[in-house]
Amino acid sequence: MAVLTDRRSAPESGAPQRESRRLGFSQRLGRWDVKLSPYLYISPFFILFAVTGLFPLGYTAFVSLHEWSLLGGQGEFVGLQNFTDVLNQPTFWKSLVNTLSIFVLSSVPQVIVAVTIAALLDQNLRSATFWRMGVLIPYVVAPVAVSMIFGRLFADQYGLINSLLTLIGLDPIAWHGDRLASHVAIASIVNYRWVGYNALIFLAAMQAVPRELYEAAVIDGAGRVRQFFSITVPQIRSTVIFVVITSTIGGLQIFDEVRMYDATGLGGADKNWMTTVLYLYDVAWGNQHSLGRASAVAWMLFLLIVVIGFVNFLVTRQISSSGMASKKSRRKSATTSMSRGNA
Structure with missing residues (x-):
């Protein structure tokens, strides 16, 4: 009877452990949410700034290093000649x-x-x-x-x-x-x-x-x-x-x-x-x-x-x-x- 009692009580003792593991995962998820959510909220600004600001700035620098005409498009690399x-x-x-x-x-x-x-x-x-x-x-x-x-x-x-x-x-x-x-x-x-x-x-x-x-x-x-x-x-x-x-x-x-x-x-x-x-x-x-x-x-x-x-x-x-x-x-x-x- 003692063995049966121990076997029956084993699953009951494992349930709180699984529940504590679930709580631990939710807590970790909540911590990641607190850390990442501010960056997600401000990310649209940085994405638009990268598309409309940084990319044109970098592409202008790329064009300035080439012989680039209005009709012919990209030409040879000329460095700082422009x-x-x-x-x-x-x-x-x-x-x-x-x-x-x-x-x-x-x-x-x-x-x-x-x-x-x-x-x-x-x-x-x-x-x-x-x-x-x-x-x-x-x-x-x-x-x-x-x-x-x-x-x-x-x-x-x-x-x-x-x-x-x-x-x-x-x-x-x-x-x-x-x-x-x-x-x-x-x-x-x-x-x-x-x-x-x-x-x-x-x-x-x-x-x-x-x-x-x-x-x-x-x-x-x-x-x-x-x-x-x-x-x-x-x-x-x-x-x-x-x-x-x-x-x-x-x-x-x-x-x-x-x-x-x-x-x-x-x-x-x-x-x-x-x-x-x-x-x-x-x-x-x-x-x-x-x-x-x-x-x-x-x-x-x-x-x-x-x-x-x-x-x-x-x-x-x-x-x-x-x-x-x-x-x-x-x-x-x-x-x-x-x-x-x-x-």
Whole structure:
């Protein structure tokens, strides 16, 4: 009877073991689910980025190393010959200078005016929604339409700007003949389109600043200007870095405004406002019909954007960090003086 009892009890003792094994497997499966599920959730972004971003970037590098024509397709492997040919063309260097000039004339005023407008919209205004939507209208309008309108405003003979200058006794400006004047006109188009968009980004950052800081500043007797430079600007420093970097990337890739600025669309007769992207377009689809050299231009522009964007990031971060450090030192000195006075 004892043997029978042991045999009958053996399966009963094995059941909990199998159940514990099942629980162990489910626990392991749950652990893998916890580890892998975040990566599965974000995988669509990386897949789309690899297909639409990394693959074109790598394929452009592959094309830039070959003699690749528009009609004949892939040719012989030429190495860095396309880069050398582009660097030896004076038009490339002229387009690069034009791009940097328009970038400086558009990015710096763009950030300053956008911060100012955001600070005004952050006040207690009547119909605040109307004004906030109003500054976004230029961004919604198609860039081709905006460029055509501004091209007529800055016309040399019958433009509205020259008519106003003549009306007040000034000489008309050759907006399509003078190099610097054309850069100012194109920069005005860029600023008109992007100031409102950046202003809303700054406004969102300003509304996230704790209002207790402003209340404490009012109690201490600080005015609006003092509050802006001592509280608002340090609190939105990360947003300033973001806007500066995005403005750098967009400013160095300007194409629509330059393309539609005049009837020719290729920077004028003397290439006075031909940017690097417009030069790339001309190399690929214009006179040269060389996709290999155009890919080389694209890669050099990509490296230039990375370098300038990184420099802007370092400079803006250094300025913001130094401002925060000086602010902390002033707080420490004030606290020390108060503690000595109490002692």
